[in-house]
Amino acid sequence: MFRPFLTAFSGTAVEFFETMAIAYAILRAGYPREAISATVIGHVLVFISAIFLWPAHTLIPIFWFRLVAASLLTLMGFYWTVKSLRRSSVGQRPRWATDPLGKVGVVPSGAVTNFSTPVFLVMLKSSVVEALEILLVVFPIGAATGAWPGIVAGVGLAIAVVTLGVILLHGQLKRVPEVRLKLATGLLLFAIGLSWLFELTNSK
Numbered sequence: 001m002f003r004p005f006l007t008a009f010s011g012t013a014v015e016f017f018e019t020m021a022i023a024y025a026i027l028r029a030g031y032p033r034e035a036i037s038a039t040v041i042g043h044v045l046v047f048i049s050a051i052f053l054w055p056a057h058t059l060i061p062i063f064w065f066r067l068v069a070a071s072l073l074t075l076m077g078f079y080w081t082v083k084s085l086r087r088s089s090v091g092q093r094p095r096w097a098t099d100p101l102g103k104v105g106v107v108p109s110g111a112v113t114n115f116s117t118p119v120f121l122v123m124l125k126s127s128v129v130e131a132l133e134i135l136l137v138v139f140p141i142g143a144a145t146g147a148w149p150g151i152v153a154g155v156g157l158a159i160a161v162v163t164l165g166v167i168l169l170h171g172q173l174k175r176v177p178e179v180r181l182k183l184a185t186g187l188l189l190f191a192i193g194l195s196w197l198f199e200l201t202n203s204k
Contacts, residue, residue: 004147007073007192008154010185011137013162014080017178018094019043019130020166026123034120042127050135054143062144063200069140070196076137077190084183093179137189 019039026035060068087093134155142151169176 005150005154008138008151009158012134012155012158014185015130015133016162031119038123039127043131046131066144069144074193077186080186
């Protein structure tokens, strides 16, 4: 199914880009080990949690699970759209884009030799939060539709594309129009969620 793939790809790309922007800033601030390890560990922890949560979805009738998934998708898309429109109207950008180090409270350092646990924990928290938002998009859709191959492909492709983009845009991440990208993604998720709600209503 193309819709689950598209939803997983777009939702993952937006959230993972935010993670990578912060990780890249921390890496350039002199903490490469902390940035890379925390990003990987944070997403792996959330992935493992999702595996353990998977059996719980069988406790809910499939219609209601699909309704919850469609509602979450619609609400998230609406929230992203409104938030992006507000920022666009006043020319505001999110702090993680303009001042990623200030957002997470990391001070640039020179030659760092010792592993910084505080920096690692700060990056780990950001990684976990963004990974949870990805999970909030993909888990209900996967559980409701069973289209896991398309969803896994969408998530994997999004992570690969964003990672490659960050590498290619070395030092130019602040030029990425993240507000417009999130607006477009919000509109897409809202439209998909709304159409899904209409389908469920008509089938009932």
